Amino acid sequence: MSIDRRLRQVRETRDRLLREGPAWTRGPDRDFEIVTLPARDCDLLRDLLIAEQAETVVEIGLAYGSSALAIAEALLTTDPRQPRLLAVDPFQQQAFNDVGWDLLRSAGADSITSLLRVPSSVALPQLLSEDVLADAAFIDGSHRFHEVFLDLYFLRKLVRPGGLIVLDDDWTPSVRAAVRYYERNLGWTAIQDAFHQGSQQRINNEPAAELVPRCRAVRLPDPSFEPPFDNFQPF
Numbered sequence: 001m002s003i004d005r006r007l008r009q010v011r012e013t014r015d016r017l018l019r020e021g022p023a024w025t026r027g028p029d030r031d032f033e034i035v036t037l038p039a040r041d042c043d044l045l046r047d048l049l050i051a052e053q054a055e056t057v058v059e060i061g062l063a064y065g066s067s068a069l070a071i072a073e074a075l076l077t078t079d080p081r082q083p084r085l086l087a088v089d090p091f092q093q094q095a096f097n098d099v100g101w102d103l104l105r106s107a108g109a110d111s112i113t114s115l116l117r118v119p120s121s122v123a124l125p126q127l128l129s130e131d132v133l134a135d136a137a138f139i140d141g142s143h144r145f146h147e148v149f150l151d152l153y154f155l156r157k158l159v160r161p162g163g164l165i166v167l168d169d170d171w172t173p174s175v176r177a178a179v180r181y182y183e184r185n186l187g188w189t190a191i192q193d194a195f196h197q198g199s200q201q202r203i204n205n206e207p208a209a210e211l212v213p214r215c216r217a218v219r220l221p222d223p224s225f226e227p228p229f230d231n232f233q234p235f
């Protein structure tokens with residue numbers, strides 16, 4: 001299938017998902033709207049990856065497939081030599097009935113996607129042992145501090161120096177704390193205006209708390225470096 005046709009199919013699938021919702025949802029009311037990455041944040045993620053000319057992207061957390069389709073749209077738009085989306089989700093079948101994977105397949109994006117059906121703590125070291133070098137990553141997995149911290153630990157080695165990492169739900173204290181360790185200690189820099197046009201949410205959903213962009217984009221330093229252990233900056 002030509003690249004133009006695949007790109008058209010991915011865009012049509014994204015439009016249909018937005019208009020009609022997925023073919024299947026989990027039990028809780030409005031689960032799709034609550035769980036999936038909102039369309040405008042998907043568009044901003046896509047545009048960032050296009051600007052990055054990303055060829056290999058790691059995604060943690062496929063669920064309903066909105067963010068994966070946006071990543072696929074970016075990869076097919078820039079049309080690099082070997083576009084690759086490495087998606088990680090241990091619960092895609094058991095919790096999501098493969099709805100995200102089926103959407104990627106119906107969009108023809110499965111030809112550029114590998115789905116690793118294991119936790120990110122297993123998948124990322126595996127990718128590292130296979131010498132994968134990614135240009136960018138999107139994290140929207142368990143949201144537990146220790147798992148996000150570990151995702152960032154491995155992505156620091158998997159994403160090339162100077163590459164990009166985007167995190168969903170930077171309004172949650174667990175995600176905020178994890179990424180700030182890397183910003184304070186390892187020279188990662190936030191791309192401040194990347195998601196200012198996107199969804200906003202109050203920190204920890206507390207009514208009096210600061211309203212912040214839902215997603216956070218950070219750039220890895222180039223070259224990468226190891227800080228002295230006795231220069232630890234609390235975060």
Ligand SMILES: C[S@@+](CC[C@H](N)C(=O)[O-])C[C@H]1O[C@@H](n2cnc3c(N)ncnc32)[C@H](O)[C@@H]1O
Nearest residue numbers: 036037061063064065066067091119120141142
């Ligand atoms: C908020 S949803 C992701 C939403 C998705 N990006 C979208 O746009 O529809 C979180 C996803 O992370 C997955 N997940 C949970 N724990 C995980 C882990 N340890 N490693 C990778 N993925 C995990 C869940 O199965 C779920 O699909």
